[in-house]
Amino acid sequence: MYSTIFRIVLSCLLAVLMVGCTKKQQPVAEREESREAKRLLQGVWLDADTETAVFQMKGDTVFYADSTSMPAYFKVVDDTLYIGSSGSYYIEKQTEHLLWFKSPSGETSKFVKSDDQELGQLFVQAKPQILTLTEVLKRDTVVFYNNERYHIYIAINPTKYKVLRHTLNEDGLDVENVYYDNIIHLSIFHGSAQLFSRDFRKALYQKKVPDQVLTQSILNNMEYDKVDSQGFHFRSSVCVPDDASCYMVGHTVSFKGELTTQVLEY
DSSP states (O other), rough: HHHHHHHHHHHHHHHHHHHHHHHHOOGGGOOOOOOHHHHHHEEEEEEEOOOEEEEEEEEEEEESTTTOOOOEEEEEEETEEETTTTTEEEEEEOSSSSEEOOOOOSSSEEEEEEGGGGGGGGOOSSOOOBBOOOEEEEEEEEEETTEEEEEEEEEEEEEEEEEEEEEOTTSSOOEEEEEEEEEEEEEEEEEEEEEEEEEEEEGGGTTTOOOOOOOOOOEEOOOOOETTTEEEEEEEEETTTTSEEEEEEEEEEESSSOOEEEEEOO
């Protein structure tokens, strides 16, 4: 009898624990939003120290005063503000006109809501500005090797392929900037005969550059380096815009027109 009662009690306890664990592990996306906290966020917010307009919360979207930053979806769950796909900020203090939150770096950012309706015009824009870091660039180089003349042609062409990069702005907010990638064309001629011709795209470097870097990088540049018995040597740079993260990749084109690629430095 006692063993039967014990099994029943144990089963009940396990059921309670399983329910508790399920609630504890419930994903953020499935948890209910704080509608009151979201209501309080509506409006234009200023940096508490400089009183400059930083962002506007409108509906479920945050708009930035910086014209290069993309608008992002936001929500509030429990005591955390979520912005975009990766930004999460613990709310330390929130009232109708006051917002303090802790940025991912651990610093507290402080904002005050503005009553100036005209400031909303700062956030009215049809489309965020997309940045092009490289203008159309063409290089012609003539080199000699073993008394033979070769003509090298490099063209860097900006495209409409978009590269998204997440950064923390000076206010501790995760913002998404958009840049245009490049395609680089390389041709090598021996007299009138074309020895090599190819368009280089960022995808070429998938096995050379880590994915987390490559997805936020652009194919920045290509330069001729030297010629020797192995062939013609070039250096390409794959870089995260406005960041120190940059891979230098070497290309060698043999006199038979064969291409080899290797990472030179990071």
